Amino acid sequence: MTRRRRVLANTDLPLPETTRVITVSNQKGGVGKTTTTVNLAAALARSGARVLVIDLDPQGNASTALGIDHRSSVASVYDVVVGDDPMGDVIQKSPEFDHLYCVPATIHLAGAEIELVSMVAREQRLRRALDAHLATMDEPFHYVFIDCPPSLGLLTINAFVAAREVLIPIQCEYYALEGLSQLLTNIELIEKHLNPTLHVSTILLTMFDSRTNLAHQVAQEVRDHFPAQTLAAVIPRSVRVSEAPSYGQSVISYDMSSSGSLSYLEAATEIAIRGAATESTQPRTEGYTA
Secondary structure (H helix, E strand, C coil), rough: CHHHHHHHHCCCCCCCCCCEEEEEEEECCCHHHHHHHHHHHHHHHHHHCCCCEEEECCCCHHHHCCCCCCCCCCCCHHHHHHHHHHCHHCCCEEECCCCCCCCCCCHHHHHHHHHHHHHHHHCCHHHHHHHHHHHHHHCCCCEEEEECCCCHHHHHHHHHHHHCCCEEEEECCCCCCCHHHHHHHHHHHHHHHHCCCEEEEEEEEEEECCCCCHHHHHHHHHHHHHHEEEEEEEECCCCCHHHHHHHHHHHHHHCCCCHHHHHHHHHHHHHHHHHHHHHHHCCCCCCCCC
């Protein structure tokens, strides 16, 4: 761990030239979507990046972990997606880091799936609000992370349409690949019909227990199927990672010395470096501008 910390300390994270909008999704619950969203965002903000987290899960766990008020009376992502409020009116600054912000979720979001059904351009509502907000900013965010509910409903579809990249956390246990094919099929449909720029850019192995053969087998199977997308960094099972949200913090600020914090810092570094490499090898295309 000392060697890993030394490597991180000597690594400068490149900032993307254009805003990277990343949806964190997996319809299977309990795989670490919210934990991954919050801690990657905190790790990148700690490095100096301007980061926005959009909490699209009615449970509001990402808001809690970032120390954001999300009582029912608070203006939230519900007001943006259903009520057409400007996104700038609901963004709150997280006490975690100077450049970390959040669009909170409240309990009102639980009924949004039903309300969206009858709305015009129901799949595009989050994207239009995000586009409009980024266009008004003098210094747009470097990263936008969208935390999805554990389902493939209209809220998740809105997240896919708003994003350019999908990050899939996969738990290192027996059911890890259960339902993954359905998720990938849905992403392909979104890419074909609604968002041609969408692609799975990152797969992150979570809840890795190095003591078990099963965890190693699952990790190897994922790497065999998705060699280009799977990060080298692996998130271990960690008590500190589980404790941090109860204090309204990410594990990055809760305990910088823990194995979970170190692993998320490594994952964030890898995401940043991979993104910079992709930008340098691809021609500039229309998208968010920084």
